[in-house]
Amino acid sequence: MAASDAGGHCPLELIGLRKRFGPVQALAGLDLRVGAGECYALLGPNGAGKTTALNILLGFLQPDAGTARIAAVDVQADPDRARRNLAYIPEQVQLYPRLSGLENLAYFHGLGASEAMADAQLRDCLRQAGLTDTAHDRRVHTYSKGMRQKVGIAIALARRAPVMLLDEPTSGLDPEAAFELNNSLRDLAARGVTILMATHDLFRAREVASRIGILVAGRLQQEVDPASVGGAELESLYLAAVRDLLGRAS
Amino acid sequence: MNSAVVRGEVRLLLRDPAVWIVLLVLVVTLIGAASQGVLRQHAEIAVLTEMANADADRLESATWDAIRLEEQGGNVSRFRDPRNADVVGRRLAVQHLILPPTGLAALAVGQSDLHPAWHPVSLEPRDQLLAEGELNSPRQLAVGRFDVSFVVVFVAPLLLLGLLAGSPARERESGMLPLLAVQRGQLGGWLALRTGLRLLIVLLPILVVGVMVVLLPGSDAFEAAAFDTLLRLVLWAGAVTGYLTFWAALGAWLGTLVRDTAQSVLALASSWLLLVILLPAIANVSLELSYPQPSRIEYVNAMRAATDLARAEGSEALQQYLEDHPEMAGDDVDVDDFFAQRLLVQERVEEALLPLSTAFEQQRQARARQVSWLRWASPAMLASAGLADAAGTSESRQADFLQQVHGFHDAWRDFFGPRVLAGRPFFEHDRIPTFEYSQEPPARLAARMAVVMLGCFGLSVAFGLLALRRARSLPKVMGNE
């Protein structure tokens, strides 16, 4: 397992992460290290704390305790520098409705790049994300949710960051696009990109991930090697982990 | 950040109907205000030119009449005789001293709707002259204060805030901020870019119209002072830019504090109301309470009393007065002569009123000092005073002009006084003093304007830094959001 890069650092590290929202303990001591070229799928029921963990990694949320590091940079100490190594696909990709898909991509990509990308390259990214050519120049307010999601994927792909965070990236995608996304993620991982993905899609997670973690009530309950389990087996492991904990809780 | 972002922002602005509405409103009000200003300026220049011509004509024909009467003889009443120094100094040679409008006068009414741009100077006592000047300018009183300065101080911030209301509130509402922040690293520069572009939308049309009004052919016909006009234009543009930059910075900062567009609109509208309407109103009330305008009625009453007294005291008192003031005339003054007597009474009245008029002048100066402090209460007041100053319609230029008027009035009386008292025929029409308005040194104006600009830009920097600091931590996930 490629758990650390050349410098001995993990590209993505969560250490003892705790976060409480009023009475809700969203994260209760989460430890997670994802190495270069790894694709880590974070499974867990609604409210398990997946998005909370990602928000802390993105620097949007202050943890009560613990540390989050991206490429050895403490996110809380220097979110600006940490984000430079990050690409992110949110749960709901929101774009400027008055710009076309292509224009949105150029805009969002331009925010982080010192030089503008050529149109042809931008279109390639859109194609790679599964957006058909006819849609590139249409205004985004005419897009379906899945089409917006694809532009979001294109934005993340164009960024060429060493670490990628995805929050339920396949929600709203048609099966073909979801399949394409998986291919893209596999490519990225093969090129050494570190991927952390929160998802409810056990089937696709098993296909693309090199490791799977099951998060319940803010704690990592179990880690699974997807190569060693079948789809049905993964599902029963997941259900067991969730029910076990929720049963204990009640 | 690269050119793609700028292009994207420009596209977003061009495709936003609100931007076009703002531009339309701005351009229409600007054109309305500017054309009114230009018309007013032209009318004013016409009146002033006519006045100057009439003065010259009257004096010239008086000169010829005097020569003709002397050569050919003829019967004329002493009260209309162009050889009578009193008649000449009081009526025939009356000079309307003119405060020449600057090349920028069309941009700001300023104080010029309260004070006339001219004062007739003759042997008449000072205050009466000023009062007459005021009453003679109903045209100026009738013109409202809808000028380019009004558009800059009142309308432009409102439109700018309208453009800023959705930034970044709309991105926050729609959930775009996280992706924007990840792509950008932190949103300070992004917010600055958007704010700057919106500022330009409002600022550029104003500057363009300002420059056009000033450079319009014919507008500097009265005063072909190209350097002065250029300097004033640069200072004016600097003040406009400083003032609107302040609003942009304030709007950006407020935008980072609020959660959504509704709160944003509320915050921005309240700040406008506070700074543009409420604070100036409060400042005005406090000014009137602590430094009321000197009462003209009090002055007029005192003058009447002093006049009655001087007349009642009779010729001995006048003789005594003359002896106390040997510089006024020789020994051969006939104090019972109508003209000499009138002049002496007038002198005595003015001397009696000196303490009161000095007190009034001190009160006026104290008030002016207070005004110059009070304008710091709100950038709107600072800007409005600065714009008037740049356009040469400020209270201070007016006061400086009045000083020159008083000085000239003194020179006038120094010239005519002894001649009236001597009672000899007057043939020195070509030696009557003439008035030359002396322009304030440009450095003084520039220094005053620099203070205004420093104030505006200083506040801009302060709010800009606050906005940048807040923007760095955008988006924060708030509790229960």
Ligand SMILES: Nc1ncnc2c1ncn2[C@@H]1O[C@H](COP(=O)(O)OP(=O)(O)OP(=O)(O)O)[C@@H](O)[C@H]1O
């Ligand atoms: N801003 C917030 N304020 C209050 N509570 C919050 C906030 N964000 C998350 N929570 C709570 O923290 C817990 C974890 O939420 P989180 O969004 O991380 O779950 P999740 O695993 O992403 O769920 P889902 O699968 O539904 O996306 C939930 O109980 C949620 O109600």
Ligand SMILES: [Mg+2]
């Ligand atoms: Mg979630």
